[in-house]
Amino acid sequence: MEIAVVGTGYVGLVTGVCLTEIGHYVTCIDIDEDKINLMREGISPIYEPGLSDLMKKNIDEGRLTFTSNHSEGFANKKVIYIAVGTPQTKEGKADLQYVEKVAADIGHHINNDVIVVTKSTVPVGTNEKVREIIRELVNGKFEVEIVSNPEFLREGSAVQDTFHGDRIVIGADSDKAASVLEEINRPFGIPIYKTDIRSAEMIKYASNAFLATKISFVNEISNLCEKLGANVEDVATGMGMDDRIGNKFLKAGIGYGGSCFPKDTSALVQIAGYVQHDFNLLKSVIEVNNDQRRLLVKKAKERFGNIEGKRVAVLGLAFKPNTDDMREAASITLCEELIQSGAEVVAYDPIAIPNAKKILPQSIQYADSVENALENADFAFIVTEWDEVKNTELDVYIKKMKTPVIFDGRNCYALEEAAKYAVEYHSVGRKTQFGI
Ligand code: UDX
Numbered sequence: 001m002e003i004a005v006v007g008t009g010y011v012g013l014v015t016g017v018c019l020t021e022i023g024h025y026v027t028c029i030d031i032d033e034d035k036i037n038l039m040r041e042g043i044s045p046i047y048e049p050g051l052s053d054l055m056k057k058n059i060d061e062g063r064l065t066f067t068s069n070h071s072e073g074f075a076n077k078k079v080i081y082i083a084v085g086t087p088q089t090k091e092g093k094a095d096l097q098y099v100e101k102v103a104a105d106i107g108h109h110i111n112n113d114v115i116v117v118t119k120s121t122v123p124v125g126t127n128e129k130v131r132e133i134i135r136e137l138v139n140g141k142f143e144v145e146i147v148s149n150p151e152f153l154r155e156g157s158a159v160q161d162t163f164h165g166d167r168i169v170i171g172a173d174s175d176k177a178a179s180v181l182e183e184i185n186r187p188f189g190i191p192i193y194k195t196d197i198r199s200a201e202m203i204k205y206a207s208n209a210f211l212a213t214k215i216s217f218v219n220e221i222s223n224l225c226e227k228l229g230a231n232v233e234d235v236a237t238g239m240g241m242d243d244r245i246g247n248k249f250l251k252a253g254i255g256y257g258g259s260c261f262p263k264d265t266s267a268l269v270q271i272a273g274y275v276q277h278d279f280n281l282l283k284s285v286i287e288v289n290n291d292q293r294r295l296l297v298k299k300a301k302e303r304f305g306n307i308e309g310k311r312v313a314v315l316g317l318a319f320k321p322n323t324d325d326m327r328e329a330a331s332i333t334l335c336e337e338l339i340q341s342g343a344e345v346v347a348y349d350p351i352a353i354p355n356a357k358k359i360l361p362q363s364i365q366y367a368d369s370v371e372n373a374l375e376n377a378d379f380a381f382i383v384t385e386w387d388e389v390k391n392t393e394l395d396v397y398i399k400k401m402k403t404p405v406i407f408d409g410r411n412c413y414a415l416e417e418a419a420k421y422a423v424e425y426h427s428v429g430r431k432t433q434f435g436i
Helices: 010-021 033-040 051-060 070-074 097-109 126-138 158-164 175-188 197-228 232-240 261-274 280-292 295-304 330-340 353-359 370-374 394-400 415-419
Strands: 002-006 025-029 064-067 079-082 114-118 144-148 168-172 192-195 311-315 344-348 379-382 405-408 424-426
Touching (some): 002 010, 002 097, 010 064, 033 064, 051 064, 051 158, 070 097, 114 126, 114 175, 126 144, 144 197, 168 175, 168 197, 192 197, 197 280, 261 280, 295 330, 295 379, 295 405, 330 344, 370 394, 415 424
Parallel strands (some): 002 025, 025 064, 079 114, 114 144, 168 192, 311 344
């Protein structure tokens, strides 16, 4: 099938490229000329394992093209995907200006009937609005159908997730449009769930809100475990053996970050507000997460009293491993609080430093390895569980640091392992002899 994808961020580019891999002909459209030129060379502007290889292969085989020109991109396409960002406004709402702009571009530039597929995460009712904008502009000249097809990709494993996802959700009001989407997606071999447009829009928000709830729930349990002398990892394992609960997304830590959970939970609280529904549960999930991000600074202050003048090694900056994405990363809150408290911060991340430099306080120093970050530090924060961080022998902390005091926000080391070394090891939800 001939398809156009508008927006080449994580969602758009991964979607477009993976659609070519299953045999479709895709033109990816973006307004950023520099990005388009880069992508034409098969270079991915985002760090996503496996993506560049698939781009090169499908460009060479003639299925994948790029353009910044909408009329050229839309020409003869029966299906157009919208995959632009819906960032969070100051009030926590989903900002729909980019989606609406694409709808207008479609309305102005198409020259045949189209099915418009929304991949972007949009509040319930938005697809109908998009359809209205386009229909008004084409003024009866062409038939316009709309389909909600939310994505469930995780950064860092987006390509893998596209080929091995749990389900593909297709929300449509017309059987014809739903069948076309089914046909496009069939080669993925993933179960397809068809529903109406509004329910599909809601599935995306409800899924992300539920996963965020699981994380905040286990983080609250971990805070209790610390106070009551239980071990959150054992508790999560025991809970997860119940099929109704499941063992995924029960890893305690310093909270969720990234481009989706924080934004989508806030947006759902707002969406509920529009229909006079107070989503108290979700508000608490957000509040627990905001507190959890501060956990390591709280622990360090309990341990040292005053941390002014202390040299702190921050290991990992990205919101999770295998990505350079700094959006809503716990490291932002932690670094800001450390600097405000007068600490000297030396940070290390394998790939996120260029992005971190754009948003973290100016006074932060950056190291080029875990070892160099630890050099002469009074204490260390483990913020992102990169393999490189997890595999650092505890001996290295002893050799490099002034005092080997570790606050591990991701429970990278087994307690028995830490107990073998002369380090002061604090973690999350697992009480040690050090008490915090
Ligand atoms: C998420 C959803 O998983 C995906 O379906 C959706 O499309 C986009 O949002 P992503 O943001 O890439 O994907 O990251 P994910 O791997 O889900 O992790 C999100 C955050 O939760 C990370 O900060 C991670 O550290 C944290 N997390 C995850 C936990 O703290 N504990 C867990 O058990 C799982």
